[in-house]
Amino acid sequence: GQQVMQIPQYQHVQEGEDFTTYCNSSTTLSNIQWYKQRPGGHPVFLIQLVKSGEVKKQKRLTFQFGEAKKNSSLHITATQTTDVGTYFCYGGTSYGKLTFGQGTILTVHP
Amino acid sequence: NAGVTQTPKFQVLKTGQSMTLQCAQDMNHNSMYWYRQDPGMGLRLIYYSASEGTTDKGEVPNGYNVSRLNKREFSLRLESAAPSQTSVYFCASRRSSDEKLFFGSGTQLSVL
Numbered sequence: 001g002q003q004v005m006q007i008p009q010y011q012h013v014q015e016g017e018d019f020t021t022y023c024n025s026s027t028t029l030s031n032i033q034w035y036k037q038r039p040g041g042h043p044v045f046l047i048q049l050v051k052s053g054e055v056k057k058q059k060r061l062t063f064q065f066g067e068a069k070k071n072s073s074l075h076i077t078a079t080q081t082t083d084v085g086t087y088f089c090y091g092g093t094s095y096g097k098l099t100f101g102q103g104t105i106l107t108v109h110p
Numbered sequence: 111n112a113g114v115t116q117t118p119k120f121q122v123l124k125t126g127q128s129m130t131l132q133c134a135q136d137m138n139h140n141s142m143y144w145y146r147q148d149p150g151m152g153l154r155l156i157y158y159s160a161s162e163g164t165t166d167k168g169e170v171p172n173g174y175n176v177s178r179l180n181k182r183e184f185s186l187r188l189e190s191a192a193p194s195q196t197s198v199y200f201c202a203s204r205r206s207s208d209e210k211l212f213f214g215s216g217t218q219l220s221v222l
Contacts, residue, residue, distance in 0.1 A: 009150065031208060042200060043153070045210035088152065092208065099169075100145075102152035 004091045006101030014109050019076040021104035023089035032065055032072045033090040037103075043088060046074075079108045112136055116201050116214035123191045123221045131186040131217050133201030141204050142184035143211070144168075144176060146197040153200065159184055160207070191221045 003026045013019050023032065031050045035043040047056055049065035049072060056063045062075045072091075076083055089101040114135045123129055135142065144156040155168030159178040173195060175187045184203075188195060201214040 006152075033210060035211075042213040042215050043202075043211070044213070048210060090211070098207070099155070100153040102150065 004089060004099050004101045006089055006104060008104055009102060010105050010107070012107045012109065013079050015081060016078050019079050019083070019106055020073055021087050021089075021106075022071065022073050023091065023101045024071045025091050027070070027093060029069050029072075029091045029093060031092045033092070034063060034072075034074055035088045035090060037086045037088065039085060041085075076106075079106070081108050081110055084108050114201055114203055114212050114214035116199075116217055118217060119215065121217060121219050123188075123219065125192060125221060127191050128187070128189050129191065130188075131199055131201070131219075132183070133185065133214060134183045135201075135203040135212070136182065137203065137205070137212065138181070139203040139205050139212070140181070141207065142178065143202040144174075144184070144186045145200045145202065146170065146195075147200060147216075148197050156186065156199075191219075193221045195219065196221045 004023055006023045011019055031048055033048045034046040036046055037043045047063050052069050053067045054065040060077045064073045072089055086103045086105045088103045092098045117132045140161045143158040145153045147153050154170050156170055156174050157168055157176040159165045162181045165176050165178055177185045199217045202211040204211050
């Protein structure tokens, strides 16, 4: 079955440092979505990428979709304590199967 | 506009007991999903309903059953709970397969 691998599993940073999480798929994706889950909360949609090589920005967050549409990344510039949580990618295929990556747990030390 | 509502928020069961987790959405979404979340395992799909009247197995369906009661409601049933089913359960919905998911607030289930 389709696999979406996400690394790293954990990331501890000092406030102000950058953070990146990566997703890799074994198959070509039609789209990829990113979600954030605050501690004790539920996943909340951040963004969707559809086009090969697409780059989108939301303030300090930069999302990329690879040229081959098999990988994606989320980069946070100058982390803040409000960035704490688990970040998930969610990959979709043209035949409808979608799966979550295992998530990256981000801890930010003030 | 409540979004996706799940009940209960917390539940403790003994091994062998049964229970039903309820989920309702008020966004007129076609597709509904049940996920479980375990430490280090991410979100794993249990069952989903692509549209009213249909249900399909996800990655980890064993020990669960679902009912898509109508377009709004999608319930998850544990017939004979096992300790391995201790988890946080999330219901989610969306209008179509290429749109974003909306999640409920989750049910924390412990099976002793």
